[in-house]
Amino acid sequence: MADPKGRHGFGVAPLSPDFLTELFQDPLDPGYADAAARRAQGRTRPPWQRRGLRSLTLITLVLVGMLLGVACRHVLAEEPDRTRARAELVERIHQREAEVERLREISDGLRDDVSRLRDLALDDSDVRRLRELEALTGLARVTGDGVVVQVADGPPVLNPTSGEMVTDPESRILDQDLQRITNTLWASGAEAIAINNHRLTATSTIRNASGAILVDYVPVAGPYEVVAIGPGDLEDRFAASETAALMRMLADRYGISYNLRSERDLVLPASGEPKLHYAKPMETAPAAPSPAPSGGD
């Protein structure tokens, strides 16, 4: 500052080696000091130029103000957009879920009609055999005594960084937990299992998709209720299993909730129609002579 001319010269204090230190010590643009020094030397601008620059300054200030205003409006406009988009998606999901529910009811009704008509057409022993097979494969509703295994995520805790109430990932129920529970139930003699009223079949899947658990590609939310129909000692057998021990340990250590109880007259819904992905039904009429080897001689 003592030598204003020096700033224009080459090599004389071009940039201090420690740019940040200079930035902290003297945040003002050095150009102002230069201009002041020029004025002090008597090199003033002619009046017309000064007026022109003065109006340029005002225009610049208007521009700055506009920039601030536009940015402000932009920020204000963005937030509701985001929440609106989210709300719209949530609503659409609910709509579709309701539609699925409605269609499922229709399909259940139609399936009842089909089985009634089929019962009329078939004789009693065939009907009984069919019913049993349907119950086993999960195509029909079943009722009986069994157990209810209830598991749920641990209680949400205050996250110290975000200040939100969130469930600790360690105390979350995972797809593996549900897989373990159902596998143990099958192994303990269960004949029909449903998770949150979603019946499991031989081809059912329990999977994880970014934090959500999908049972047969349908998301289920906690608390999870695994209902199984099986022999009278199902509860004891399950309670004695490794899985039950693991669940008790998880409940003790990580705070998940786990509850096992026997219940009478449980009703499990039918699962959806099984889908064939690769095989195709043969289109031969049943009356035609079948070339199948099982037909026998």
Added chain:
Amino acid sequence: MIAVLALAAGVVLGLVLEVDVPVALQPYLPIAVVAALDAVFGGVRAKLDGIFDDKQFVVSFISNVLVAAFIVYLGDQLGVGSQLSIGIVVVFGVRIFGNVAAIRRHLFRA
């Protein structure tokens, strides 16, 4: 006084006029705002120091905004846009802070 009025008029214009920022320019808006604030606070401080210069102010505003936007653009192309944005915000932030401190000393003698 006229300067404050001009600034206020600009804010009102920006809020009232439905200026549509092109999507391509939207990432540069926050950086441009910070750069403009730096120019404004620098100007106010220079005014209080008694060394305000119109040409210096106009040039510093335009070059601040353009250079900041260019650096962010370059960073975006190189894949380090967010890091360079942080650098720009830090530099301008420090300068704004220092200038505001100087303005405060001028106004309150403290």
